[in-house]
Amino acid sequence: MxxxxxxxxxxxxxxxxxxxxxxxxxxxxxxxxxxxxxxxxxxxxxxxxxxxxxxxxxxxxxxxxxxxxxxxxxxxxxxLGRAFQLTNLFPRLSVLENVRLAVQAAREGKHLRGLNLWSVWSDHAGLVARADQILAETAMKEKEHELVANLPHGDQRKLEVALLMALEPQVYMFDEPTAGMNHAEAPxxxxxxxxxxxxxxxxxxxxxxxxxxxxxxxxxxxxxxxxxxxxxxxxxxxxxxxxxxxxxxxxxxxxxxx
Missing domain, CATH: 3.40.50.300 (P-loop containing nucleotide triphosphate hydrolases)
Structure with missing residues (x-):
């Protein structure tokens, strides 16, 4: 370790x-x-x-x-996996597509010259299954088909954590993860x-x-x-x-x- x-x-x-x-x-x-x-x-x-x-x-x-x-x-x-105070997501893609791209990047990133999420798009069943698992763990499964742009702030922060989990980093870095969240969202x-x-x-x-x-x-x-x-x-x-x-x-x- x-x-x-x-x-x-x-x-x-x-x-x-x-x-x-x-x-x-x-x-x-x-x-x-x-x-x-x-x-x-x-x-x-x-x-x-x-x-x-x-x-x-x-x-x-x-x-x-x-x-x-x-x-x-x-x-x-x-x-190194970093979550920002301001969300850093693909707003025009669905929740599932965001996580699936991150899963694909994590699996193939070592073989790429750069971390280009768009270049590694895939419909492979294993990638979808892993994305579904992460969404279930982050309580986002019910919103997997929603566009990220339409999510409330609290759900965008949850999705950001899901993306970090998908990248499977050795180090998780959170910068004020509950900033801007209400008392119901923060827990x-x-x-x-x-x-x-x-x-x-x-x-x-x-x-x-x-x-x-x-x-x-x-x-x-x-x-x-x-x-x-x-x-x-x-x-x-x-x-x-x-x-x-x-x-x-x-x-x-x-x-x-x-």
Whole structure:
């Protein structure tokens, strides 16, 4: 099972250092929540790992393979699966067609020069069966023939998780998966993440600002503040630490009287 690691990962935008020398590793069987105040560098760190941004310096490795110079699509084929705050789907295709294309890409992607979902279209019964299985697991089977453009926001987020599952990544990356969802929709996404967490061969990274979600799902929390890693450990310990209370929760650290 492969370890994901960043070493001295840094990105600068002009004179601003958005992520500052973050060295951290992530093991299979662990869900790590990445938290911090607005502007702390959480999503930027995600973008550096998944390849949406090019690092100024530092490395990203998966299973000892250096991904630092590889594109986002190459990192996807290497095993990094990323779900975005905004859905990234084919709106003019049906729910089933979206998932079927992702299944086909996962099975044949290793033999392709690029991850071109359109070039690997297939009606093979095995692909359809796998897509149907994923839709059942994500409670989307009843909507398999609906156009994605017609889905409500909550169902689009569920479909995004289904696409990630279809790609069978080594690493699942969720950036605020319940953003924009109402109280009835959010538990469905969290249940899906719980199911993924049960597979102890996978690494799960979660950027989340809702501390109730973090407390419930996380095995480990890392905290970013001003682009730097300032805390790392078990949830209860990290949440109770003065630096998190002050920097993330906005609560002044309690001090003993002189």
């Amino acid at each position: 492969s370890q994901l690691a960043t070493h001295d990962l840094t990105v600068r935008f002009g004179g601003h250092v958005a992520v500052n020398g973050v060295t951290c590793s992530f093991e299979p069987g662990t869900l790590t929540a990445i938290v911090g105040p607005n502007g702390a560098g959480k999503t930027t760190y995600f973008n550096l790992i998944s390849g949406q941004l090019k690092a100024t310096s530092g490395t990203v490795t998966l299973g000892g393979r250096d991904l630092s110079s590889e594109s986002a699509s190459q990192r996807t084929r290497a095993g 469905v996404i969290l249940d899906l993440i719980r199911k993924l967490k049960a597979d102890r061969s996978k690494i799960i990274l979660l950027v989340e600002h809702k501390m109730d979600v973090v407390r419930e799902l996380a095995d480990r929390i890392i905290v970013l503040h001003n682009g730097s890693l300032v805390a790392d450990g078990e949830p209860a310990q990290v949440i109770a630490s003065p630096i998190v209370q002050e920097a993330y929760l906005g609560v002044a650290a309690t001090r003993e009287p002189a």
